[in-house]
Amino acid sequence: MRVTNQMMASSSLAHINALRSxxxxxxxxxxxxxxxxxxxxxxxAGAAAMRVNSRFEVMKQWSxxxxxxxxxxxxxxxxxxxxxxxxxxxxxxxxxxxxxxLSPETRQQIxxxxxxxxxxxxxxxxxxxxNGALFGGFQTSGKPFSVDLTTGTVTYSGDSGDMQRDVGPxxxxxxxxxxxxxxxxxxxxxxxxxxxxxxxxxxxxDGAAVRATMTNLETARQKTVSLRAEMGARDQRIEHLESxxxxxxxxxxxxxxxxxxxxxxxxxxxxxxxETTYRAALQVGARVMPPTLADFLR
Amino acid sequence: xxxxNSLYTVRSGLDAxxxxxxxxxxxxxxxxxxxxxxxxxxxxAAEPGQVINSAGRGISDANVLRYRDEFLDRQxxxxxxxxxxxxxxxxxxxxxxxxxxxxxDGNVRTALGAFFTSWDNLALRPSDPALRRQVVSATxxxxxxxxxxxxxxxxxxxxxxEAIRDKVGDINSATQQLEALNQAxxxxxxxxxxxxxxxxxxxxxxxxxxxxAGTSNVLHNxxxxxxxxxxxxxxxxxxxxxxxxAAAMQTxxxxxxxxxxxxxxxxxxxxxxxxxxxxxxxxxxxLLSLRDKAVPEQMQYLDNLxxxxxxxxxxxxxxxxxxxxxxxxxxQVPIFTSSSxxxxxxxxxxxxxxxxxxxxxxxxxxxxxxxxxxxxxxxAPTSPPAPSDGERALKIxxxxxxxxxxxxxxxxxQVTAGEYMRSVSSVLGLQLxxxxxxxxxxxxxxxxxxxxxxxxxxxxIDDEMTKMIQFQQAYNAAARVMTTLDEMLDIMINRTGVVGx
Numbered sequence: 187m188r189v190t191n192q193m194m195a196s197s198s199l200a201h202i203n204a205l206r207s208x209x210x211x212x213x214x215x216x217x218x219x220x221x222x223x224x225x226x227x228x229x230x231a232g233a234a235a236m237r238v239n240s241r242f243e244v245m246k247q248w249s250x251x252x253x254x255x256x257x258x259x260x261x262x263x264x265x266x267x268x269x270x271x272x273x274x275x276x277x278x279x280x281x282x283x284x285x286x287x288l289s290p291e292t293r294q295q296i297x298x299x300x301x302x303x304x305x306x307x308x309x310x311x312x313x314x315x316x317n318g319a320l321f322g323g324f325q326t327s328g329k330p331f332s333v334d335l336t337t338g339t340v341t342y343s344g345d346s347g348d349m350q351r352d353v354g355p356x357x358x359x360x361x362x363x364x365x366x367x368x369x370x371x372x373x374x375x376x377x378x379x380x381x382x383x384x385x386x387x388x389x390x391x392d393g394a395a396v397r398a399t400m401t402n403l404e405t406a407r408q409k410t411v412s413l414r415a416e417m418g419a420r421d422q423r424i425e426h427l428e429s430x431x432x433x434x435x436x437x438x439x440x441x442x443x444x445x446x447x448x449x450x451x452x453x454x455x456x457x458x459x460x461e462t463t464y465r466a467a468l469q470v471g472a473r474v475m476p477p478t479l480a481d482f483l484r
Numbered sequence: 485x486x487x488x489n490s491l492y493t494v495r496s497g498l499d500a501x502x503x504x505x506x507x508x509x510x511x512x513x514x515x516x517x518x519x520x521x522x523x524x525x526x527x528x529a530a531e532p533g534q535v536i537n538s539a540g541r542g543i544s545d546a547n548v549l550r551y552r553d554e555f556l557d558r559q560x561x562x563x564x565x566x567x568x569x570x571x572x573x574x575x576x577x578x579x580x581x582x583x584x585x586x587x588x589d590g591n592v593r594t595a596l597g598a599f600f601t602s603w604d605n606l607a608l609r610p611s612d613p614a615l616r617r618q619v620v621s622a623t624x625x626x627x628x629x630x631x632x633x634x635x636x637x638x639x640x641x642x643x644x645x646e647a648i649r650d651k652v653g654d655i656n657s658a659t660q661q662l663e664a665l666n667q668a669x670x671x672x673x674x675x676x677x678x679x680x681x682x683x684x685x686x687x688x689x690x691x692x693x694x695x696x697a698g699t700s701n702v703l704h705n706x707x708x709x710x711x712x713x714x715x716x717x718x719x720x721x722x723x724x725x726x727x728x729x730a731a732a733m734q735t736x737x738x739x740x741x742x743x744x745x746x747x748x749x750x751x752x753x754x755x756x757x758x759x760x761x762x763x764x765x766x767x768x769x770x771l772l773s774l775r776d777k778a779v780p781e782q783m784q785y786l787d788n789l790x791x792x793x794x795x796x797x798x799x800x801x802x803x804x805x806x807x808x809x810x811x812x813x814x815x816q817v818p819i820f821t822s823s824s825x826x827x828x829x830x831x832x833x834x835x836x837x838x839x840x841x842x843x844x845x846x847x848x849x850x851x852x853x854x855x856x857x858x859x860x861x862x863x864a865p866t867s868p869p870a871p872s873d874g875e876r877a878l879k880i881x882x883x884x885x886x887x888x889x890x891x892x893x894x895x896x897x898q899v900t901a902g903e904y905m906r907s908v909s910s911v912l913g914l915q916l917x918x919x920x921x922x923x924x925x926x927x928x929x930x931x932x933x934x935x936x937x938x939x940x941x942x943x944x945i946d947d948e949m950t951k952m953i954q955f956q957q958a959y960n961a962a963a964r965v966m967t968t969l970d971e972m973l974d975i976m977i978n979r980t981g982v983v984g985x
Contacts, residue, residue, distance in 0.1 A: 190942030192516055193935055200931060225913030226581055226920070233910045236593075240902045243597045244884065247604050254608045317609070317872075324852065324870030327611070347854070347873055351608075352882070479949035 198471040205464040212457040234445040251351040258361035263417035268310040270410035277403040290391025300385035323347035323364035338382035342371040377406035496542030501959035519688035521941040550680040560933040565698030565765040570923030572770035577916040583636040595629040603881035607874035610851035644775040651768040663724035669707040698765025725755035745833040787833040794820035851877040
């Protein structure tokens, strides 16, 4: 093949250009730490990176939801604990007051304690912290419970709303516990009415009536204990989900690194070899290009 | 045999050597001129005269040869057409990728994520007015990003259209020059050296036309050329036929019930007729395919995404509550309306806006999914849901993972909005990657073809120097013969017949 000067010049220029752009690409990778910045550079890895990124986004939302659920569950747990201990106190009071050695007058003196317990119980059930009424279901703006102090009738103005929180792929958690789960308020044996009954019995100084409240108080107390256990279980589930989420996040970081990250050792090796070739090409170009027969003719 | 005949024989040698040195000079001067074909004088020994036993009558330079291989030219041009096509395609697809979103910041992707997140957050605190406002502004932001991307794509189409008109101008000017060259080549056919330069010019123009529009050409024996763009001639020995570029409002993607998108673009027709010209190769072929296919595709994907999402969100937001009680008319507020604020989405691409009423009053958002009974009978539930009822907002937020999208580029399968956008990015990325690869491959082939062509037509300084010495020596030798003849004649004329003088 006949080789002309222009051919040599243009082919060595083409090679030098190719090497230079390869070096530049490697430098970009090393200095940015990212192997690809556009999908077109590696569509498969790009798709993987986008998938991981969108999962990050969803995980972030799940973690927000989980935090929110945690707030509700912890607050509910502590309120239920309050209710439970108040009921224990009421029962203790009933046991003390039902003692036959007490006189009706003495029972009447104890009555204000029962009234106080009723108010405390009401306050615990109407707890508005931190996000509104804890036991109101979706009705979180007002106080869900009220007791008519003349009849002992309880009105529940909340509803049966369960606050669903998405905390994982297809995993939903109920954050709250609406009032209907706490007790059957339509029944005359509900905890508030029972405490009101206790107070009425004390005011009347009626020992038998006081004793009659004890079974209901115990039933209500046991129920709150099981509710507390339920909230404890939910809390544990939340902690489990949290640690699992941290694991998943770590995995995702790894996947992202694999899809998008640079293998530094390899990139640096490649850069070094590209540089060597580049130098060699320059040297060869410098040697081959100038001499022609013209240089040697006199 | 006449006395001075030999002198003329030698003189023809001197002339020839000078002529050849001229051509060497021309070659060296053009050693790095693009598209120059090296030339060489082809010598022919002149026939002897009538006299018996005479030597020849010296040398006659029959022709100045031009080294050129038509086959290599054809190879080069075919590949230049596809190189032009794929290089242009990859340059502009890279811009489209930039608009649609790179890995780091997919603007529409991010905004869509924020849109769903705002609903998620509203589901957590349905009665918080700040979160309601956030839903409205995230919706606005999502639409604004989608609209900006869409507008950028539309602008890219106009830019492509401008580029197409420029290329048409280039093509027409090349064909006019070729027309002039065709005439000049015929009229100068007796002047070989001049014709060679004209042929070089012609070949350069054919090269650039091939790169511009992937044209093919037929060379005629008289040196003229006919050029075809597709099946239509744009130059023939009798003249040239321009491509007309007329701007008109043209609609893309009008498939009922959608009216698509209308924009002013250029229509290419042939030589004053209505025959449309649709190059499929070369730079202009790539520009046309980008303008009419790749870019509108992206616009359509975007419209499909926003439209499907808007329809689904509207449906969920206005649906009956979970007990089957329809929302009262006042609460049935669409989140998305047409650009003019009409309750149904527009039929043109991206004729979608955020409901202006909602922008004015975010409390119109319905987050809950259980209507409450009004205080007084009749007790059909018509009152707004409870303050912490976020079940409807949750349903809308769950659209994030709902397989609601279908159609190109995912085909008939149902995918989520995120998957859809990823497919769009992947498809575009693959297109671009392929265009870059094919462009690189075509570039290598063009370089290879050019190398072969250079091998035939290129000027080698070494060659020319060798020839220079050769012809210089030939000249010297001829001059020496001339001197010898002169001395002989001198003896003959001045010294003969002087005996006894």
